[in-house]
Amino acid sequence: MHKPLLAxxxxxxxxxxxxxxxxxxxxxxxxxxxxxxxxxxxxxYVQETLNEFTVEDQQERFATARRCVIVTHWDAMQDVEWDGVLTLT
Structure with missing residues (x-):
């Protein structure tokens, strides 16, 4: 909070x-x-948050569905329970 955004x-x-x-x-x-x-x-923390994100979506069945699309070329983040994974070769 004490630093400007650019710092x-x-x-x-x-x-x-x-x-x-x-x-x-x-x-x-x-x-x-x-x-x-x-x-x-x-x-x-990011991986834990992504896991909570998917659990939250499953618990809020009547709420607007939210999705998070992750693009990465070096790490599949195995600790995250993905709804789906698309691997491009």
Whole structure:
């Protein structure tokens, strides 16, 4: 809170924008390379959040469906329970 936006590190900016996207309530969120520039604890937190995201969607059956599309070329994030995975060769 004490730093101006432009003074944040790449990892902090990435976390900020992901949090903003998830909190927005948007029907679909696209995140490119979510783990890039993050330290290990932040990587674990992002993966835990993605798992909660899918559980939340399943519990809110009558709410508007929300989806998060992740694009990554180096990590399949095996700790996340995906609804589907598309692998391009």
């Amino acid at each position: 944040l590190s790449t990892g902090s900016l990435r976390k900020l924008w992901m949090a903003a996207a998830w909190a927005s309530g948007a029907a679909i969120t696209l995140i490119d390379e979510p783990l890039a520039a993050l330290d290990k604890p932040s990587m674990r």
